[in-house]
Amino acid sequence: MKRQYSIRSAVFSFFSRQRRSLAGLGPFLALESGQCLSALGTAMTSFALVIWSYQQQGSALSSALLSVCSYAPYVLLSLFAGALSDRWDKRRTMLVCDALAALGTLTALFLLQSGKLALWHLYALNAFGGLMNAFQSPASTAAASLLAPREQYQRVAAVQSFSNSLIAILSPALATALLAFGGLRLVMLADLSTFAAAFLSLLLFIRIPKLPESGEKQDLRGSIQSGLRWLWRHRGILDLILFLSAINLTASMYNAALPAMALSRPGGSQTVLGLINTCAGLANVAGSVLVFLAPQPKSRVRAVCNALLFSMGTENLLLALGRCGPVWYLGATLGWLAIPAMNANLSALLRSHIPVEMQGRVYSARNALQYFTIPLGYLLGGFLVDGVFEPLTASLRPNNLLIRLLGGGKGSGAALLFLLLWLLGLLTCLLFRKDRHIWALESERRDGRDSI
Numbered sequence: 001m002k003r004q005y006s007i008r009s010a011v012f013s014f015f016s017r018q019r020r021s022l023a024g025l026g027p028f029l030a031l032e033s034g035q036c037l038s039a040l041g042t043a044m045t046s047f048a049l050v051i052w053s054y055q056q057q058g059s060a061l062s063s064a065l066l067s068v069c070s071y072a073p074y075v076l077l078s079l080f081a082g083a084l085s086d087r088w089d090k091r092r093t094m095l096v097c098d099a100l101a102a103l104g105t106l107t108a109l110f111l112l113q114s115g116k117l118a119l120w121h122l123y124a125l126n127a128f129g130g131l132m133n134a135f136q137s138p139a140s141t142a143a144a145s146l147l148a149p150r151e152q153y154q155r156v157a158a159v160q161s162f163s164n165s166l167i168a169i170l171s172p173a174l175a176t177a178l179l180a181f182g183g184l185r186l187v188m189l190a191d192l193s194t195f196a197a198a199f200l201s202l203l204l205f206i207r208i209p210k211l212p213e214s215g216e217k218q219d220l221r222g223s224i225q226s227g228l229r230w231l232w233r234h235r236g237i238l239d240l241i242l243f244l245s246a247i248n249l250t251a252s253m254y255n256a257a258l259p260a261m262a263l264s265r266p267g268g269s270q271t272v273l274g275l276i277n278t279c280a281g282l283a284n285v286a287g288s289v290l291v292f293l294a295p296q297p298k299s300r301v302r303a304v305c306n307a308l309l310f311s312m313g314t315e316n317l318l319l320a321l322g323r324c325g326p327v328w329y330l331g332a333t334l335g336w337l338a339i340p341a342m343n344a345n346l347s348a349l350l351r352s353h354i355p356v357e358m359q360g361r362v363y364s365a366r367n368a369l370q371y372f373t374i375p376l377g378y379l380l381g382g383f384l385v386d387g388v389f390e391p392l393t394a395s396l397r398p399n400n401l402l403i404r405l406l407g408g409g410k411g412s413g414a415a416l417l418f419l420l421l422w423l424l425g426l427l428t429c430l431l432f433r434k435d436r437h438i439w440a441l442e443s444e445r446r447d448g449r450d451s452i
Contacts (some may be wrong), residue, residue, distance in 0.1 A: 028147040028156060031206050034198035035140065036163040038098060041194030042129075043171035045105060047277070048179055048187040049272060050259055052345035053119055060260035060414070061382030062119060067255065068375040069126040074134045075375065078367040079224045081134040085364070090143045091208045095199065097136035101129050102195040109188040138364050143208045145351055155292060157347035161340040162288035168281030168336075172274035227361030230354070231369075235437040237353055238369075240304070240346070243432040245370045247308060248424045252377025253384070254316065257414040257421075260385050264411035267324035275325060279332040287340035298344040301442055305433045311335050312425030320418035323407050349441060381417065389413030 046066070053063045085093060104125045111117040148156045178186045231238045262273035297303045315335020322328050354362045390413030396403050406415040432438065 006336035008294060025152055025159075027153065027206065028144055028152075031143060031147060031202070031208075032163055034164065034201035034206070037194045038198035039163070040167050040171055040174075041191035041424055042101075042105075043167045043190045044175040044178070044187050047172050047175040047274075048184055049122055051175075051179065051263075051273075052184055054259050054263060056119060059382070060256055060385040061230055061379075061387075063125060063259055064256035064378040064382035066126055066253070067378045069123045070130040070133075071371060071375040071378070072130065074130040074137075075368055075372045077134045078129060078138075078364040078371075079227070079361075081138060081364055085135060085142065085361075088139070089208075089210070090139045090146070091202065091206065093139040093286040094136055094143065095202060097132040097139070098195060098199055099200075101132040101136075101252065102199075104128050104132075105188055105191050105195070107206070109185065109192070110184055112188070134367075135362075138361075141363050145394070146209045150352070153348045153351045156342035156351075158288055158292040158340065161291065161343045165281050165284030165340070168284055168286070169278050170281070172277040172281075176270060176274045179361050212294060224361065224365075227358065227365040230358060230362050231365050234353065236439075236441040237350065238433070239435050239437045240301075240349065240441070241370045243365050243428075243435070243438065244346070245373050246428045246432070247312070248371060249377045249380075250312070250316075250421050250428065252374040253381030253417065254319075254421055256378045256381030257385050257417045258319075260390075261319070261411045261414035262328070264409075264414070265323070265407070266409060268411065272325045272328070274389045275442050276328050280336040281328040283333040283336040283395045284340055287337050290338045291344045296348070299343065299442055300349050301438055303345040304342050304349075305429065307338035307345075309426070309429040309433070310338045311342075312422070312429055316418045316422035316425060320406060320422060321395065330364065353441070384417055385414050389416045392416070 049066060050063050053066060053403065054060075108122065108125050111121055144151075144156055144160075174190070175187055178190060231241070257272060258276070262276055263269040263270065311334075315331045318327055318331030318334070322331060350363075350366070390410065393402065393406070393408065393412040393416060396408075398408060402416065403412070406412050406419065407424070
């Protein structure tokens, strides 16, 4: 009886601690729920469009250009967008940007219904969506900082990682099911429905606090320069951003090559591609739950570096050497399991070091530096698969070492790229792991500047 009471007491104590750990997160959770729902619809449409474009062209580069067109305006205009976002009302900015992005989806649906939808339409509409995201993203980031207590920033990052994980799990599965049942039209209608629910939630139920007026007034150019100057004066944060920029180059080449491999290899299919993404999402969920429940690490920098080293050292190698779905699923699971720990600790480092009144312009400077490699990576990955590695592996004899290692046929060129990305990812992690400016962030934290 005594043992039963102690178990009940331990369970009650555990849930009491978790309830206390959510203190002050109610407004943020309401905002994040709506944004997650809208992002799910967007991700479903993006996944369906990649499949549609690859089926139309059979080219990794043509599919990769969809992402290039999304990221290019986002990167190019981030500096201006962030400076303006710091001046504008956060809630109003998010509402307008989401509405205009939904208008792009509605345009694509109209073109599809009329039988006039072409690939160049999608490139243009993705560029427009990227433009809206350039303004929406810094506003959303600052809104989360305003709605959540500072001591909860690690859990904010964990919740956002969990949301992204759910999107990664559900979007390929739902998009594949809707494609099979009603085609691309049904996927776009679902996207518009999720937007409507999120838009109404933000419009009617969420109020974002306003920042107090500062006496300092800057023009647009001065605001942009202040964000860049802040990063330059904080070399640890700047070098951490450059580290992630190099990782994003590898990750975007991976994203460009994955559809070509999963849809082309003998063991691949549309379902296999969806399951690879689903396994990545499930790993993200597991990792996010662990991050949410775990105490903060003694070293956030070490957590970021080790998580990326583990991810880069597993997934690409298994995707390269694997010949069937189960091996690829294992690679996706291992590759994404530690990413929530990286994201949570990176987010906590950034939020705790960057003053909230400057987060719009500094985060936008961060976006320009950290994400400019993504469109480059998509272009490079698509070009290397179509123009270099697929022709190369097609020209090799069956007894060649690469063919015996990776297999032959269409998709083996993408597998060769994954092998090179494995090496590139490991070298990047080992190089930046020695950066003294990044490690100096730990001494700043011990000095009291990181209060998390």
